[in-house]
Amino acid sequence: MTTEPDLEADGIDQGKRLIRSGGDKGLSLAERISERLQRLAWRTPLHSVRLRGRYPLKLIAVADDPFFGDVTRGQALLDGMVSHLGETQNLSGLNLSRPSFSPRFADYLHSFEWLRDLSSVATRANAVPIAEAIMRQWLSAHADKVSDPAWRADLWGRRMLFWIAHAPLILSSSDLVYRSKVLNTLARGSRHLERTADKAPEGLPRVAAWCGIMASGLMIPGGDPRRGWCETGLFRAIDSAMFDDGGTIGRSPASQREMVMLLTMVRECYAARRLDSPERLQIAIDSLVAAMLGVCHGDGGLASWQGAAPISGEMIAQCVEASGARVRPLRQAREWGYQRLVGGKSVLIMDAAPPPLARVSEGGCAATLAFEFSDGPARVIVNCGGGRQAHVIVPPPLAAGLRTTAAHSTLTLADSNSTAIHPDGTLGKGVGEIELSRVEADNAARIEASHDGYVRRFGLIHRRQVTLSKDGGDVRGEDMLLPSGRKRKRGDVPFAIRFHLGAGVQASPTADGLAAFLRLPGGGLWQFRAKDAVLAIEDSLWIGFDGRPRAISQIVLTGTAPSGGAHVSWVMHKAK
Numbered sequence: 001m002t003t004e005p006d007l008e009a010d011g012i013d014q015g016k017r018l019i020r021s022g023g024d025k026g027l028s029l030a031e032r033i034s035e036r037l038q039r040l041a042w043r044t045p046l047h048s049v050r051l052r053g054r055y056p057l058k059l060i061a062v063a064d065d066p067f068f069g070d071v072t073r074g075q076a077l078l079d080g081m082v083s084h085l086g087e088t089q090n091l092s093g094l095n096l097s098r099p100s101f102s103p104r105f106a107d108y109l110h111s112f113e114w115l116r117d118l119s120s121v122a123t124r125a126n127a128v129p130i131a132e133a134i135m136r137q138w139l140s141a142h143a144d145k146v147s148d149p150a151w152r153a154d155l156w157g158r159r160m161l162f163w164i165a166h167a168p169l170i171l172s173s174s175d176l177v178y179r180s181k182v183l184n185t186l187a188r189g190s191r192h193l194e195r196t197a198d199k200a201p202e203g204l205p206r207v208a209a210w211c212g213i214m215a216s217g218l219m220i221p222g223g224d225p226r227r228g229w230c231e232t233g234l235f236r237a238i239d240s241a242m243f244d245d246g247g248t249i250g251r252s253p254a255s256q257r258e259m260v261m262l263l264t265m266v267r268e269c270y271a272a273r274r275l276d277s278p279e280r281l282q283i284a285i286d287s288l289v290a291a292m293l294g295v296c297h298g299d300g301g302l303a304s305w306q307g308a309a310p311i312s313g314e315m316i317a318q319c320v321e322a323s324g325a326r327v328r329p330l331r332q333a334r335e336w337g338y339q340r341l342v343g344g345k346s347v348l349i350m351d352a353a354p355p356p357l358a359r360v361s362e363g364g365c366a367a368t369l370a371f372e373f374s375d376g377p378a379r380v381i382v383n384c385g386g387g388r389q390a391h392v393i394v395p396p397p398l399a400a401g402l403r404t405t406a407a408h409s410t411l412t413l414a415d416s417n418s419t420a421i422h423p424d425g426t427l428g429k430g431v432g433e434i435e436l437s438r439v440e441a442d443n444a445a446r447i448e449a450s451h452d453g454y455v456r457r458f459g460l461i462h463r464r465q466v467t468l469s470k471d472g473g474d475v476r477g478e479d480m481l482l483p484s485g486r487k488r489k490r491g492d493v494p495f496a497i498r499f500h501l502g503a504g505v506q507a508s509p510t511a512d513g514l515a516a517f518l519r520l521p522g523g524g525l526w527q528f529r530a531k532d533a534v535l536a537i538e539d540s541l542w543i544g545f546d547g548r549p550r551a552i553s554q555i556v557l558t559g560t561a562p563s564g565g566a567h568v569s570w571v572m573h574k575a576k
Contacts, residue, residue: 054187054222055180055183055184055187056183056186056187056220056221056222057183057221058183058221059164059167059171059183059219059220060218060219060220060221060273061219061272061273062164062165062167062168062272063161063164063165063215063219063265063268063269063271063272064165064268064271064272065116065119065162065165065166065265065268066264066265066268066322067116067261067264067265067318067319067322068116068120068318069113069116069117069118069119069120069121070117070120071117071120071121073114073117074117074118074119074120074121074122075121076088077091077114077117077118077121077122077130078118078121078122078126078130080092082094082105082108082109082114082134084104084105084108084109085104085105085389085390085391085392085547086391086392086393086547086548087101087102087104087105087392089101089105091130091133091134094134094137096109096137096138096140096141096142097140097141102392103149106149107149107155110138110142110149110150110152110155110159111155111158111159111162112158112159112162112163112166113158113162114134115131115162115163115165115166115169115170116162116165116166118130118131118169119166119169124168124169124172127169128168128169128172128173131166131169131170132169132170132172132173132178135170135182136178138150139178139181139182139185143181143184143185143188146192151189151192152200153192153193153196153197153199153200153205153206153208153209154200154201154204154205154206154208154209155208156189156192156193156209156212157193157197157207157208157209157210157211157212157213157262158208158211158212158262159189159212160186160189160190160193160211160212160213160215160216161211161212161215161262161265161266163182163186164215164216164219164269165265165268170182171183186216186220187216187220189212189216190212190213190216190217190220193209193210193212193213193216194213196209197209197210197212197213197233197237198233198237201359201360202240202241202249202359202360203240203241203248203249203250203255203360203361204241204248204250204255204258204259206237206240206241207234207237207238207241207259207262207263208262209237210230210233210234210236210237210238211234211262211263211265211266213230213233213234214230214231214233214234214266214269215265215266215269217230218269218270218272218273218275219269219272219273231278234266235278235280235284238263238284241259242284242287242288243333243334243335243336244334244335245287245291245330245333245334245335245336246286246287246288246289246290246291246330246333246336247291247333247335247336247337247338248288248336249356249357249360249361250306250356250360250361250362250364251305251306251336251337251353251355251356251361251364252305252306252307252308252356252361252363252388253292253295253302253303253305253306253308253311254302254307254308254309254311254388254389255308256288256291256292256295257292257302257311257316257319259288260285260288260289260292260319260323260325261319261322263281263284263285263288264285264322264323264324266281267281267282267285267324282324282325285323285324285325286325286326286327289319289320289323289325289327290325290327290328290329290330291330291333291336291338292316292319293316293320293327293328293329293330294329294330294331294333294338294340294349295338295340295349296313296316296329296347297313297347297349297372297374297379298345298346298347298374298375298376298377298378299312299313299374299376299377299378299379300312300313300314300316300317301313301315301316301545302316303349303372303382303383303385304372304382304383304384304385304386304542304543305338305351305365305367305383305385306355306356306361306363306364306365306367307362307363307364307365307385307386307387307388307389307402307403308385308386308388308389309385309386309388309389309390309543309544309545309547310385310386310543310544310545311545312545332438335353336353337351337352337353337354337434338350338351338352338353339352339436339438339447339449341445341447341466341468342445342468342472343444343445343468343469343470343471343472343473344470344471344472344473345375345376345472346373346374346375346376346468346472346473346475347373347374348371348372348373348466348468348475349371349372349373350369350370350371350447350449350466351367351368351369351370351371351408352368352369352434352436352447352449353368353434354368354419354431354432354433354434354451355367355368355419355427355430355431356427357427358426358427358428361427362388362425363387363388363403363425364403364427365387365402365403365404365407365408366403366404366405366408366417366418366419366420366421366427366430366431366453367383367405367408367410368405368410368418368419368431368434368451368453369410369411369418369449369450369451369462369464370383370405370408370409370410371409371410371466372409373475373572374502375472375520375524375526375574376522376524377522378502378504378505378520378521378522378524379502379503379505380501380502380505380518380520380526380572381409381499381500381501381502382409382500382501382502382503382542382552383407383408383409383500384402384407384408384500384540384541384542384543385402385407385542385543386399386402386542386543386544386547387399387400387402387403387543389543389547390402390543390547390549391543391546391547391548391549393548393549394543394547394548394549398549400421400425402543403421404417404421405417405418405419406496406498407500408498408500409498409499409500410462410464410497410498411462411464411479411481411495411496411497411498412495412496412497412498413454413458413460413462413481413493413494413495413561414457414458414493414494414495415494415496416454416457417430417453418430418431418451418453418454418462419431419453429456430453431451431452431453432452432453433451433452434449434450434451435449435450436448436449437449442470443469443470444467444468444469444470444474445467445468445470446465446466446467446468447465447466447467448463448464448465448466449463449464450462450463450464450482452484454481455484455485456485458493459483459484459485459563460481460482460483460484460493460561460565461481461482461483461484462479462480462481463478463479463480463481463482464477464478464479464480465477465478465480472574473573473574473576474571474572474573474574475571475572475573476569476570476571476572477569477570477571478567478568478569478570479497479567479568479570480565480566480567480568481493481495481561481565481566481567482565483563483564483565491562491563492560492561492562493560493561494558494559494560494561495558495559495560495561495566496556496557496558497533497556497557497558497568497570498540498554498555498556498557499528499554499555499556499557500540500542500552500554501518501540501552501553501554501555502520502542502552503521503542503544503550503552504520504521505518505519505520505521505552505553506518506519506553507528507537507553507555509535509537513535514529514530514531514535515527515528515529515530515535516528516529516535516537516555518572524574524575525574525575526572526573526574526575527572527573527575528555528570528571528572529570529571529573530557530568530569530570530571531568531569531570532559532566532567532568532569533557533558533559533568533570534557534558534559535555535556535557536555536556536558537553537554537555537556538553538554538556539551539552539553539554540552540553540554557570
């Protein structure tokens, strides 16, 4: 990577150029075998011996969980059901020994995140019987049997945090045998984490595991002498999970928010002990929050990138308040890859980086050079989003399709992805290098970027230039296909440039068929016009805040690119 020196204090560099090399390598065969052997080793008598030790009689303190849970899921628990993204299991028929639910549902159940949801809608008196009933089932099925996924390091890390923060819901029983079982399992889980945390996948999973170690070290008696070792491991995991600009290596805004929440819960463990948390912890939280705010729209909510569904502005505001961060949105994430332009009440967010590496991402998308755009609280241009957080009513083939280039507001060539998506869900070859130039002027801001995702197959580079006026009422763009490399496909290659429209945006073509009027839900009106391409309005879908699909429209510009390339210009102008 090559960069020029910073020219402004907020990190916005005039004319800065950035070249990043991506990659497509997932876990090697040796690494996959090693991971499998490690999990098989959990079942051996030797590992069981390693989990032995002194068991605590109580926790030193109870940490606060500063985050509000999901009301719908919490209400379902009060009604006798566990519900997650539309998948529901009755508590009376819940069989943890022989699960009949999906891996996504299993992660929610095993993490004990549902304790937060339950505590958000119920009094302690009403919540304790429900929490204790599920806990007893979990202990019966998994406390003495170290197995996957229940004992996966990242799930134990999250579970540790939720058990400690919501201890009154699971440790209020007068049954001393039950209470002892909970505390003994907590201690065994801590010892298991100490031996497995560094073997968890790099990124958010490893951070979650070390957060659990840190929390248990603070709250289980006898852990104080090891506090320095715990902090060293936690910060090592954080450093490997974050870029220097504060973005997480998986490039998912949803994972960004989750990491903020995990580290904030660790900080609350220090507060419960009346100890000062390390300064590095708050610095990491501040960096994460600034990057997260950089991919938020005018409504305050997160945009849809890398398989994440949008998250409401209310939830983001609550997360930021709980984190204690007082930072501005990051406008140029050099390594995380998101560029933010702001003019008036308009916000434009562009993906200007290669997709995440296969080894650090699950559900990554071929979204390079896509953008989202909002006018105040109205989302005008979006990505379909939500491949990883879609409701259960979304069939798996459609959820997989949400990861494709065509599901994002960018150019597709020959109906193919800019980065390959393998049948097993991992990302393959494609975008490996990005060139980026950003210029801030008095009357407008411009991003110009290109990627090489189509060079190997078609000998064409996709270059996109987007300019946002200072008042936010004018967006101008150019999409170019430029010849590059030795391989040039003979004949014309079809292309399509898609602009998925936000929920409630009504698109009406003009009489000449060269433009369209976009009526926003709040009453605003924009005109979209293009040159050197055929304009059509087609159906599309968008994964909403609840994970459910919503019918939307999309503007599609089509044409063909000869071996010499092609050029399409377009403009969006707000009617006064």
